[in-house]
Amino acid sequence: VRLEESGGGLVQPGGSLRLSCEGSGFSFSNFWMNWVRQAPGEGLEWVANIKNDGSEINYGDSVKGRFTISRDNARNSVYLHMNTLRAEDSALYYCYCAAGGVLDVWGQGTMVTVSS
């Protein structure tokens, strides 16, 4: 059971980036998926989640209107499209699946740095 993030990197303020997270070893299409971020030296911040079939989506206040979460169950993948990036979006972005006692798995994270 594994989640693997990719797509992080250095981007200029105002720029865009797309993060990807691929799941393996479990029935990806059955579970809600989350993105969680952690700025250097700071705490965890929940970013967004998406229902297993994509029919429900929620965002944290700090990213609403700028970030879009989506998924492709055929590819066992969830994505985070990030637009209008700011310095304060710089963080390690984790993919996370929490399903009570059935499944609980974190990725290792992908780093996003927003800087000119």
Place this chain on the structure above:
Amino acid sequence: QALVTQEPSLTVSPGGTVTLTCASSTGPVTSGHRPFWYQQKPGQAPRTLIYDTNNRHSWTPDRFSASLLGGKAALTLSGAEPEDEAEYYCLLLCRGPWVFGGGTKLTVL
């Protein structure tokens, strides 16, 4: 969006007991918030200790227990060991958005 508050830091002696709490700015924490608790050590991804208020995962040591206490979620560590020194976060599943607490840095000393 609710503000979730934890003690910034706590210290416990080896073998001792300590309780970490998690409060919501919108009112009492209830089982409806489905509180989660996480442990994070430097350089590592978080590890989920507790889900749905008081349920341990198979990998969660028995010395960790959780409950609702005085309108807050609570994580109790009984018989602290040196490897329990870490940052601990709670998570509340509010209507729609999820919200993490600011974390408690637990020192075992």
